[in-house]
Amino acid sequence: MDVEEIVALSIALFTVLCFVLVESTELFAVLLLxxxxxxxxxxxxxxxxxxxxxxxxxxxxxxxAFIGIVVRKALEVLR
Incomplete structure (x- = not known):
């Protein structure tokens, strides 16, 4: 197996695992980052x-996307 294939496989596995275990979209995006x-x-x-x-x-x-999430959460706190 090539290193590029191993990296792609690990990213795919992590993405599926996060999709199954995480309910929040924001947390899912941060974990993917x-x-x-x-x-x-x-x-x-x-x-x-x-x-x-x-x-x-x-x-x-x-x-x-992370910056957008942080700005939106900061505006929620300030309100």
Missing amino acids: ICFAASLQLAGFFIPREAKVVLKSLVYLFLI
């Missing part, structure tokens, strides 16, 4: 450049 960031840091040296670009794009996308 952590998963993508950890996968990028741990396997970034071993995966090809194309896969790294896709993984970085996913991290940025979920980081934007």
Whole structure:
């Protein structure tokens, strides 16, 4: 098995596990952000450049979602 396949399999397994166990959408998005960031840091040296670009794009996308979640929660607290 190639490292890229192992990373994809671990991300898929973590996603399914989180989908089954987590009820909140916000928590699900944050856990996926952590998963993508950890996968990028741990396997970034071993995966090809194309896969790294896709993984970085996913991290940025979920980081934007995380910022939106934090802003919305902060506005809830301030009200």
